Amino acid sequence: MKYIIKYSPIISLFILVFAIGIHTPQFLQISTFIIIAEDAATLFIMATGIYFVIMLGGIDLSVQSIASLCSVILALCLPQFGYYSFLIAVLVGSIFGLISGYFHVTLKIPSFIATLATGGIAASLSLVITNASSIQILQKEKHYIKWITDTLFNIPNEILISLTILCLSWFLINYTKFGRNVTSIGAGEAVAWTSGIDVKLNKYLALILSASLAAISGIVLSSRMSAGSPTLANEFLLPAIAAVIIGGTALTGGVGSIQRTLIGVLIISVLRIGMTFIGVNIFAQQLVFGCMLIIAVALTIDRSKIPIVK
């Protein structure tokens, strides 16, 4: 039973692919898989950020708004600052991470409220600066975003970007002090604190990292769409959180891995693309993700240890 739960994400992924394949054989093509990977790429970058915060025992609800804001900033800056625009966008993202950190760590507000508020600020800011309209990336600026939209040996660069982020995050969580500390704090904050770990600093770092990755996912997304929009990444938050949890990272923190997050993202993307193949109404997608999130959490938590839920 323990093993079934441990390997259930990857088993579900295969079952899903074959089930859709049996229903619609065209699904099982290399080109479909590329589409899935492309779709998964932006979601994965965002989910990775959330993964770090969830590992800590917190949650980051600000990511979709930060991603949208950064897409707008990129589109606005490109004509004037060229390649520097990418840096500016990531910088703005990380500042919002800092703000979340200040709310959560310094003012001691629960992370879900702190990041919800930060997200609200970011969302409203992007609506104000764009006047609630999307901003096109013009033809003459397209060469700046070529490094994202091009392909290498027929593989879209955005897939390679997210693979790079996968490798870096894997290294970060497994081989650095920061990664170790994040895991320890998630598994037992009081012990980590009494062991002399700088809990506050690590929480700040995780939230800044999450916001920066959200900014990167916003950049990739806007390059793909050739536009920045204040609502660009709407509907990303639920699938991103669902992906981390479905992958098997415990909502309470301390347990999980980046590879599992990848599996979770793939499940979400296969579902998303698969549903269009089968012909499920696109508006019903969030319904499916919502149900999956609840099922995944219900399966993985040990309720006997949790007497009170707030």
Add this chain to the structure above:
Amino acid sequence: MNNTILSTNHLTKYFGKFIAFKNVNIELKENEIIGIVGENGAGKSTLLKCLNGLHQPDKGEIVLKGKNTYIKNPTEAAKNGIGMVYQEQSVLPNLTVAENIYLGQEDKFNKYGLINKSKLNNFALNKLIQLGSNIKPQYKCSDLSFADKQIVEFAKVLTLEENIKNNLIILLDEPTSVLEKKEVDNLFEIIKKLKKYSSLIFVSHRLEEILDISDRIYVMKNGEVVDSMKTNEATIDKLHSLMVGKELKHKYYKEDLQNNFQKEVVLEIKNLSLNNSFNDINFSLHRGEVLGFAGVVGSGIEQLTRVLFGFSKPTTGEIFINEQLIELNSPKDAVKNGIGYLPKDRRSEGLIQFMSLSNNLTLTNLNNIKKYGIISRKKEIDLTNKWINKLSIKAINVDILCNYLSGGNQQKVVLAKWMHAGVSIMIMDHPTRGIDVGAKKEVYSVIRDLTNSGISIIIVSDTIEETIGLSNTIIVMKDGELTQIVNSNKGKKPLQTEIIKYMV
């Protein structure tokens, strides 16, 4: 002769392998106060919790008014007229006095689905008058003093008599530990009033109080009732010697391995105070010294050790490490200054239960297992194996979750974790609590090894016997004041009664 209202028959309670108390036979008569005395960890509090249904005994019976009774939970106890005033107060600060007094009994004031507030307040007022208190039922409990909150607790227990015909049984767990003298007198007045229509069990460290208030006394030691007597036959000295036993076990505490400490002062405390906890404390800790603290609950020792590890900031005073004035704002600062902490509660502060042994062990110093700036798993495993061998930790491999280790082995992992961090001062808060005799001996050996390698230790222990056995020097505290510093070097060990006399 009064009738027996409550008795226990060979009552026994285990926590895993650890025996909280065994074969306890006590008897409580109508309108009687019995006192239970014993050292920390003698099993007094757990016994009361069993009578109140918070814990269930593993063997033996509780006989209530002649009937064998199984008390499932505190609600069940309340139905049987048993109420407890807790050591840690259980008053909810956000409710009013009246709401607290009738917490869980709101149905009595139900009027068309709403609570009849004036009736509630009137009922509560009656209880408060009964206790001779002038607290208003409308007060918010967060505004009350500690002593007043305790009166609310008493009033809460008194409401139980509305539900039963017989006498109430009131269990008091260290009710005086944080009260001032005047408040204690007031409390005793209340208890004397209550005695007219109830029976009470009174647990305390303070022997004078037990002698003052109780009719009969039971003495507990290491989970067993060693003696009982009428109060007029008891004296403080008699109770002392019964509580702690007589012999000193030299071998048990590895005293032959105890060396004299070095001259060098590693930690110096000057005029340290913390509001409401301890006042103007001065002492020095030398290299290789074991400094034991002795005192009852409420003496301020617990708060003092927590200040020394940066959990809370002192109100005034100075802390010097190696003659350098330092500030301890958080445990991080303490660790940076070479102080380690072995907590009383291993589960919540010592080890991350659902993390592997190796990851727990290296938690305090990840820089030590780095290679080219990144964490080397190989170095981590080698290091963990080194400590497993050195402290003979019994674990099937380095990746086992700490949750699966025995109490003694967990304690050794906590020690290893701090030795890995390279600390020069260890604060040990009840290092042998909840571990078996074999593991205790091993912890004692480790303590000797540590001091002989130049580490200094501050120790707060469950028993005075252990404090004397392990320490070079003993600091005795009472009510937040340092009352005496006693030499306890090898060959000069004081008697336990010499320590206790400064404690109570």
